[in-house]
Amino acid sequence: MSDVTNTKRVIPDRLGTKASRILASWEVLLFAVAVAIFVFNALASPYFLDVWNLSDATFNFTEKAMIAFAMALLVIAGEIDLSVAAIIALASTAMGGAAQMGIGTAGLVAIGLGVGLACGAVNGLLVSGLKLPSIVVTIGTMSLFRGISYIVLGDQAYGKYPESFAFFGQGYVVWAFSFEFVLFAALAIVFAILLHATNFGRQIFVIGNNEFAARFSGIPVERVKFILFLLTGLMSGVAAVCLTSRLGSTRPSIAQGWELEVVTMVVLGGISILGGAGTIGGVVIAAFVMGLVTFGLGLLNVPGIVMSIFVGLLLIITIAVPIIGRRIREMR
Amino acid sequence: MKKLFKHREILLVVIIAIMIAGFATRAQGFAAPGNLANIFNDTSILIILALGQMTVILTKSIDLSVAANLAFTGMAVAMTDAAYPGLPLVLLVVMAIGIGAFLGAINGYLVWALQIPSIVVTLGTLTIYRGMAFVLSGGAWVNAHQMTPTFLNIPRMPLLGLPMLSWIAVAIVIGGWFVMNRLPFGRATYASGGNPTAAVYAGIDVGRTLFFAFVLSGALAGLCGYLWVSRYAVAYVDVAIGFELDTVAACVIGGISIAGGIGSVAGAVLGALFLGVIKNALPVIGISPFAQMAISGIVIILAVVFNARAERRVGRIILRNRAAVEVQA
Numbered sequence: 001m002s003d004v005t006n007t008k009r010v011i012p013d014r015l016g017t018k019a020s021r022i023l024a025s026w027e028v029l030l031f032a033v034a035v036a037i038f039v040f041n042a043l044a045s046p047y048f049l050d051v052w053n054l055s056d057a058t059f060n061f062t063e064k065a066m067i068a069f070a071m072a073l074l075v076i077a078g079e080i081d082l083s084v085a086a087i088i089a090l091a092s093t094a095m096g097g098a099a100q101m102g103i104g105t106a107g108l109v110a111i112g113l114g115v116g117l118a119c120g121a122v123n124g125l126l127v128s129g130l131k132l133p134s135i136v137v138t139i140g141t142m143s144l145f146r147g148i149s150y151i152v153l154g155d156q157a158y159g160k161y162p163e164s165f166a167f168f169g170q171g172y173v174v175w176a177f178s179f180e181f182v183l184f185a186a187l188a189i190v191f192a193i194l195l196h197a198t199n200f201g202r203q204i205f206v207i208g209n210n211e212f213a214a215r216f217s218g219i220p221v222e223r224v225k226f227i228l229f230l231l232t233g234l235m236s237g238v239a240a241v242c243l244t245s246r247l248g249s250t251r252p253s254i255a256q257g258w259e260l261e262v263v264t265m266v267v268l269g270g271i272s273i274l275g276g277a278g279t280i281g282g283v284v285i286a287a288f289v290m291g292l293v294t295f296g297l298g299l300l301n302v303p304g305i306v307m308s309i310f311v312g313l314l315l316i317i318t319i320a321v322p323i324i325g326r327r328i329r330e331m332r
Numbered sequence: 333m334k335k336l337f338k339h340r341e342i343l344l345v346v347i348i349a350i351m352i353a354g355f356a357t358r359a360q361g362f363a364a365p366g367n368l369a370n371i372f373n374d375t376s377i378l379i380i381l382a383l384g385q386m387t388v389i390l391t392k393s394i395d396l397s398v399a400a401n402l403a404f405t406g407m408a409v410a411m412t413d414a415a416y417p418g419l420p421l422v423l424l425v426v427m428a429i430g431i432g433a434f435l436g437a438i439n440g441y442l443v444w445a446l447q448i449p450s451i452v453v454t455l456g457t458l459t460i461y462r463g464m465a466f467v468l469s470g471g472a473w474v475n476a477h478q479m480t481p482t483f484l485n486i487p488r489m490p491l492l493g494l495p496m497l498s499w500i501a502v503a504i505v506i507g508g509w510f511v512m513n514r515l516p517f518g519r520a521t522y523a524s525g526g527n528p529t530a531a532v533y534a535g536i537d538v539g540r541t542l543f544f545a546f547v548l549s550g551a552l553a554g555l556c557g558y559l560w561v562s563r564y565a566v567a568y569v570d571v572a573i574g575f576e577l578d579t580v581a582a583c584v585i586g587g588i589s590i591a592g593g594i595g596s597v598a599g600a601v602l603g604a605l606f607l608g609v610i611k612n613a614l615p616v617i618g619i620s621p622f623a624q625m626a627i628s629g630i631v632i633i634l635a636v637v638f639n640a641r642a643e644r645r646v647g648r649i650i651l652r653n654r655a656a657v658e659v660q661a
Contacts, residue, residue, distance in 0.1 A: 080451075132636050135394070135451060136590045139577055140632030147626025154622045252622075260455050273449050303471075305569065309463030315456040316442065323446050 096158025120233015169246025436550015526593025
């Protein structure tokens with residue numbers, strides 16, 4: 001491929017047309033993958049293209065995606081929260097205990113969200129207040145939060161939630177659109193606006209790209225990070241309400257291993273794990289991709305632990321492919 | 333600085349001694365030599381894994397796949413032993429170390445060649461390896477009666493009053509001390525994590541050092557796969573689930589900095605023993621074993637706070653001052 005391309009490469013700062021850039025973007029690639037998986041599933045299983053089946057399939061990712069939105073902001077800012085699944089366990093345990101004492105639905109939701117916020121505040125204080133590395137801190141709080149659930153529950157479980165509480169995980173708003181799916185869509189819009197159209201969102205990107213410069217630009221780095229941990233805790237609380245309501249029971253092992261799936265979703269969505277880059281749109285598409293993969297494999301009777309192999313591979317391959325691609329381009 | 337680290341290890345020894353003395357007042361015989369030997373034997377596997385984890389953490393990385401590696405290797409070795417009872421144990425142990433090292437090499441390669449952050453790589457391989465253990469076994473268990481007596485008995489065989497398992501841990505601790513303090517590889521891990529740029533200028537291949545740190549961690553995890561399966565006389569998919577966090581906890585408690593370059597073999601061993609003493613004391617003094625998870629969580633957080641205070645003296649303050657000067661100029 002000849003001189004023409006060579007002369008073009010003389011201009012190093014040319015970015016190409018806007019359309020070509022959009023076509024080569026991570027989100028579009030991911031969307032193509034999502035469509036491919038959708039078509040493959042539709043061909044592989046006759047049960048896939050059923051409205052109610054598809055509606056059921058959304059439960060595979062809505063709760064995780066709610067956390068992934070907040071986690072995306074946190075990862076863009078250069079931090080991570082591995083305690084999200086443990087927060088779900090603790091919030092769910094608190095709601096279960098409250099339900100046992102006869103507290104009504106509104107009270108339960110308040111408790112779930114409140115515990116989420118409190119856990120987020122603990123993480124935030126440790127990371128931005130005491131300036132500790134978030135990976136280790138949240139490994140510690142992950143053990144602590146789930147550990148408290150184990151102390152409270154042991155090998156027992158809470159059941160007996162009020163009937164109206166079931167709406168959050170099992171109710172439908174209109175037709176086949178579940179409450180969870182509508183909430184997921186609404187939160188996607190809220191987070192997209194927060195990240196891409198507000199000062200706060202810009203500050204997150206600046207912190208992720210260069211924390212030092214952010215400080216000198218007068219951005220309250222610690223406060224922004226604290227708010228992001230609060231937000232992640234709150235979204236874990238929201239997910240806890242939905243999941244507990246959907247399952248109708250609480251065990252201390254609830255949502256075990258979700259932190260991995262949430263991080264996978266975030267990274268798959270094109271958020272740079274090193275911070276500073278990414279979009280909420282990417283996370284939304286990644287949520288659909290993961291939901292479709294697990295649901296499709298489920299229809300083909302693939303056991304859950306084998307699905308987790310696919311999730312792990314998906315995580316590594318989606319990060320490795322662009323790196324290898326860049327290497328090949330640099331070699332030419 | 334060196335005094336400070338000595339301090340940390342002595343401090344841990346004192347804390348562990350106080351804990352043992354304290355528990356002994358609540359439970360007669362807790363401090364008896366026999367019981368202490370039991371605790372050490374019980375903690376042996378954690379000590380070995382913590383040493384591997386330490387090597388990786390020293391290079392500024394983390395290996396979250398050790399427990400999954402252990403589960404896969406343990407399953408592979410147990411199934412091989414059940415299927416071919418004639419194979420000599422040495423071969424099985426070599427196989428365990430080999431598989432473990434190979435799985436570690438996959439992690440290392442991804443981190444080295446593709447420069448993917450280690451936490452992402454090992455979070456991914458953590459699920460993949462454990463999933464592979466399920467694929468390998470089809471979800472079935474390998475029980476004690478399917479394993480050969482040699483396979484089960486060697487780690488329990490007493491030698492000079494301690495079981496072989498404890499001696500293996502002792503040997504690996506001594507070997508680990510030698511590697512970290514007397515071999516170029518050990519110095520290279522400290523240099524790669526402490527200051528990667530300076531390490532490159534000093535002629536150290538940082539990427540290669542990282543790779544071999546993961547291989548070492550994987551090989552030790554593989555060995556522990558055999559030891560675990562043999563000790564508990566059963567292999568199933570969920571063996572040692574979540575144990576990777578205990579290894580990280582042992583390192584953090586032992587004063588190994590998660591930012592790399594700081595830590596010692598003695599620290600990792602003492603960190604593991606600290607957790608081992610707590611784990612063995614809880615049932616004795618009548619606290620529910622369910623409390624163990626929360627206690628490790630609190631201990632990890634306290635250790636991180638403590639480490640950060642010990643480390644916050646060199647780099648950061650200089651950096652801030654220089655920046656302040658630049659702004660004024």
